[in-house]
Amino acid sequence: MIKIAVVGDIGSGKSHIAKLFSYPVFNADQEVASIYKKNKNCFRKLKKILPKYFSAFPANKIQIIKAIEDSEKNLKKITKIIHPEVRKKLTIFLKKNKKRKAIILDIPLLLENKLNQKSDIIVFVQSKKSEIIKRIKKRDNFNLNLYNQFKKIQLPLSYKKKKANHVIKNNFTNKLVKKSVKKILKEII
Numbered sequence: 297m298i299k300i301a302v303v304g305d306i307g308s309g310k311s312h313i314a315k316l317f318s319y320p321v322f323n324a325d326q327e328v329a330s331i332y333k334k335n336k337n338c339f340r341k342l343k344k345i346l347p348k349y350f351s352a353f354p355a356n357k358i359q360i361i362k363a364i365e366d367s368e369k370n371l372k373k374i375t376k377i378i379h380p381e382v383r384k385k386l387t388i389f390l391k392k393n394k395k396r397k398a399i400i401l402d403i404p405l406l407l408e409n410k411l412n413q414k415s416d417i418i419v420f421v422q423s424k425k426s427e428i429i430k431r432i433k434k435r436d437n438f439n440l441n442l443y444n445q446f447k448k449i450q451l452p453l454s455y456k457k458k459k460a461n462h463v464i465k466n467n468f469t470n471k472l473v474k475k476s477v478k479k480i481l482k483e484i485i
């Protein structure tokens with residue numbers, strides 16, 4: 297199984313491009329959202345360490361964001377509980393798809409959390425900063441503080457690009473991007 301990991305800036309188009317590969321996608325952000333929504337055991341652990349923000353199941357996103365904004369330590373406490381659950385889901389996903397020729401990893405913190413293996417193909421999505429900002433500002437509940445906090449924690453984009461086997465330039469139109477995806481697949485599969 298070839299693992300193709302899509303990395304890049306927040307809002308650069310990783311999830312959009314991951315889907316264009318037409319192979320099963322593991323989307324870590326979606327997994328996190330689903331854990332908050334469905335995993336009561338995880339909620340209990342979160343409530344125990346951060347009762348002020350996790351009061352009733354399912355967790356409230358505004359409260360989670362407030363916890364993270366209030367202190368970086370809170371984010372560490374949350375990720376200590378959430379990340380092992382995401383890793384469990386990843387193991388299940390890889391097992392389920394072990395006979396597939398390729399799978400796509402849409403894990404924003406893949407390199408930060410050293411979830412990659414040497415054999416993985418890393419694809420870096422490169423998008424114009426101004427275009428990204430314009431788009432993410434339109435998102436529901438967009439929070440500039442949180443965005444800046446996450447940017448500070450994430451590895452520099454220059455490092456991610458250097459680690460990549462391929463770079464896809466995303467101009468937020470499908471024509472160019474689809475061509476790049478096709479070219480990469482032709483080279484590796």
Ligand SMILES: CC(C)(COP(=O)(O)OP(=O)(O)OC[C@H]1O[C@@H](n2cnc3c(N)ncnc32)[C@H](O)[C@@H]1O)[C@@H](O)C(=O)NCCC(=O)NCCS
Pocket residue numbers: 305306307324325326328329357360361364371374375378379382404405446447449450
């Ligand atoms: C704060 C939350 C509720 C905001 O949810 P929301 O739906 O608005 O955003 P989403 O989860 O899609 O994340 C958007 C982007 O923010 C960045 N981001 C999210 N969490 C983190 C983090 N812990 N560290 C650095 N960047 C992060 C990623 O680039 C991600 O793609 C959520 O991001 C969260 O709970 N984060 C902590 C858990 C985590 O580490 N998730 C990252 C995936 S493993």
Ligand SMILES: Nc1ncnc2c1ncn2[C@@H]1O[C@H](COP(=O)(O)OP(=O)(O)OP(=O)(O)O)[C@@H](O)[C@H]1O
Pocket residue numbers: 304305306307308309310311312313325404431466467468469470473
């Ligand atoms: N090539 C493209 N053509 C059309 N729309 C695009 C393209 N690339 C991205 N988009 C759109 O831009 C927005 C941001 O893309 P996306 O959500 O995939 O980014 P992301 O990098 O996964 O974000 P995050 O870091 O928050 O997880 C989405 O609405 C997506 O549909």
